[in-house]
Amino acid sequence: MIAKHRNKLPQSGDRQFLTDEGLETWLSFHERLEIPLFAAFTILDSRQGRAALDRYMVKFGKTAVRQKMGFIMSTPTRRASSRWATELGITSATLKDMHQQAILYLHSLREGLETYTSPFVLNGVLGPREDGYNPNRQMCVIEASEYHAQQIEWFAEFAADMVSASTMTYVEEALGIAKAAKRGGMPSVISFTLETDGRLPSGQSLSDAIRQVDTETDETAAYFMINCGHPARFIDVLKEGGRWTKRIKGVRAKVSPTCHEVSDNAWQPDDRSPEYLASQYQELGQVLPNMTIMGGCCGTDHRHIGAIGAACANARTNRPANPCLQCRNAASASDL
Template sequence: MPKYRNKLPQLGNREFLTDGGLETWMVFQEGLDLPAFAAFTLLNSKKGRAALDRYMMNFGRIAVRHQLGFIMDTPTWRASSRWADDLGVSVQDLKEIHKQAIMYLLSLREWLETDTSPFVLNGVLGPQDDGYNPRHLMTVSEARGYHAQQIDWFFEFATDMVSAITMTYVEEALGIALAAKQRGMPSVISFTLETDGHLPSGQSLGDAIRQVDLETGEAPAYYMINCAHPDHFVDVLKGRGHWVQRIGGVRANASRLSHEELDNAEELDDGNPEELASQYLELRRLLPQATVLGGCCGTDHRHIGAIAVTCNCCHAH
């Protein structure tokens, strides 16, 4: 049975950490090949599983050490049917991959979770197309049908929630939110932003959040921002309306580079962990509802460790 599906503890006043940039860590730090940036392929080998184990255990221990909650993400950002087809993975194998990923995280939760550090099991959905610059834009109906497959698996294998990570345009986000609502799954929509603080589609963040809320009856539990540096979006959060209060988490990039520059980078830009953590203090001031703090591209245990310290500073005040 899902442990927290009926009452997500991050909706209270307790801070939660996430992991960092899973894919960039595996490629640049572990030297592993991730075809199509598909982290679920790590489950296919002992070497991949060992790397995943090291990675997730270390983040979990940071949360426990600082008495913070932890959002445990499945490595399924690229585990939807379009990408599986590209990688020659059958539907049956893809479902088994989801089961394995969830069973792995359940065992990790049993091993590490404490009364002061709840671990929430989060089923991750990624974009059907490119995470920065999609060529094919789905309608709401198409997105709802496409993502329902993974949402059904997450429901069946008892994750607590689902999160759509790196959403680039509103129709795909709407489809996911509606499919999750129909399935009775708590959902989170996380938009990615360009250097001007807008979605890659050109829509403003506020308009995107307002549209999803309006057309789904405020179905998402909350919204997030990911795969952008705080410098790219801090200004759009200042002095805004109700939609800002719907943002419950941030997973920023370590790098100030644009999406296009990151796409073409041959070396990892891991920024400055302490500087990034200090920027999270400002984000927490602007986003009083944001209890979920973590990282995206280029971030690792150093960044999340530094953010954990700032979390505790915030909590103390």
Template sequence: MKYRNSLPQLNGTQMVADGGLETTLVFHDGIDLPLFAAFKALESQEGIDAIGRYMRGFARLAVKHNRGFIMDTPTWRASPRWAAELGVDRDQLREVHREVIATLVKMRAEHETPASPFVVNGVIGPHSDGYAPTEIMSASEAEAYHQTQVGWFAEMGADMVSAITMTYVDEAIGIVRAAQSVNIPVVISFTVETDGRLPSGQGLRSAIEQVDRATGSTAAYFMINCAHPDHFRSVLEQGGEWTKRIMGVRANASRLSHAELDEAEELDDGNPKEFGELHQELTQFLPNLTVIGGCCGTDHRHVEHVCIATQQPTAKAV
């Protein structure tokens, strides 16, 4: 089924996203990812098998808990700038996008149920570093840059696109405008530092409100990712209408800062049970929270505990 014109999470359906794909591939599967580019794993059968195993695990988890599944493409690092650094030309990059969408469409056909709708989500990453950007784009520059990936996702059958780990507002605005131009739903997911502010220093509320003002509130919703719940809970506790625009959270397992994670040589996967319980607390501050997954350091265990802790009355017993 295709959901572009009626995303189930916008109608209140509880959805799961996956966890930390890149950290799972590197630390659990022992697969080298140059520049943290998960799509490079698709160049070997070992990598193809690992990603397939990983995604099928989340598909089964979603069905088990009567939740939908947002199926992310492994393309966070598959934009032109990063591809060029990896020696991947435009034609090869386009084929990567075609193949990953076709794979997810097939997986959806194999696992989706009426109670668990599956959504194919084209993932876009930042043009610069996802923790400390060194190159800042204007909104118009970002729109032009990200138009390539956004256009491919719209053309090749993705239901939506999500810009993950956004560090500053102008790039987010450009991505929303690029998605508007091809009429595909778009989600903006900001990351925050341990003080709950974007790496740019801007407050989360201010960032969300600025994107909405500049784009006519046309982003489907906003998310927070790549930060531990402790890093942004106090910001959400302040409340306000703006919190209704946040419909998704994909948190890190670790309480370490971005700088500390960058230097870490071992995986900090935290406490999966506590991770779930912290998300139950977040539901008190995010009235429209319908999408929950994980980011760095998380895997199926963490997301399962989130499902258990935030279980709806109609969900299957575990």
């Protein structure tokens, strides 16, 4: 199979894209499904799980079409790597088959929803080997590259358009994924999760992490994202500015500004106003000049994504015209 949407990827232009929300929390809280080890790919084994995934994806796809935005369709594979499969008693052969099932499912769904004004991109999701907020053991770059290469090879074989590393907590694992994706010929995205102080769980600053990945890979990653953090956590960091902020094209924020531990142990998601979160995205758009990808994470749902998409589309329409060349050069010089 050959990926046919490579010329429609988010990095190929300035089209706006929506993403989904936090799949695992939605399945647990809204669908009341048991998700062992929070491994969402296991729902592919049941009729009930597939029906839930249909409802989930179709809502977001229709929202993107209605707002004439692109849609990044993500596979439910954040915990479909070998470490988690072993804990679940799933063999490598079965795991590969489930990757194929996930991608074929999204291919078929795309055919029924995609329009000319709303291209759908099939995104193969990679997650951290350890916990997405508090890694118990960190890998070196070589180990991380070897570990994640298997999934990347499957995504390439089954014709995903791109791969994304979600909830990255330390830079070595992100570097390993970027290097493995380059070897596998797959466009890659690195998405870091942030603590309440705007830093990675490892303690490294976001700016240093992005610069390190770019420096050590010759800017192999197509772009960077921030996920599973509330905008209040990191907007002040972004306001510091610099060239590194231009490498961030997307944000998938969670609803709650509380720490990961508090929100993860909550009985119910923190259901705050979709309009309020959308206003936070509008503010982010003022400090992230290349932000064209908007989505959600823990606690959000299709209402939040719809409000975010509408707010960001309106903000983009009302932006002033591009400045003259002299002004752009002056702005670029100020980043040095």
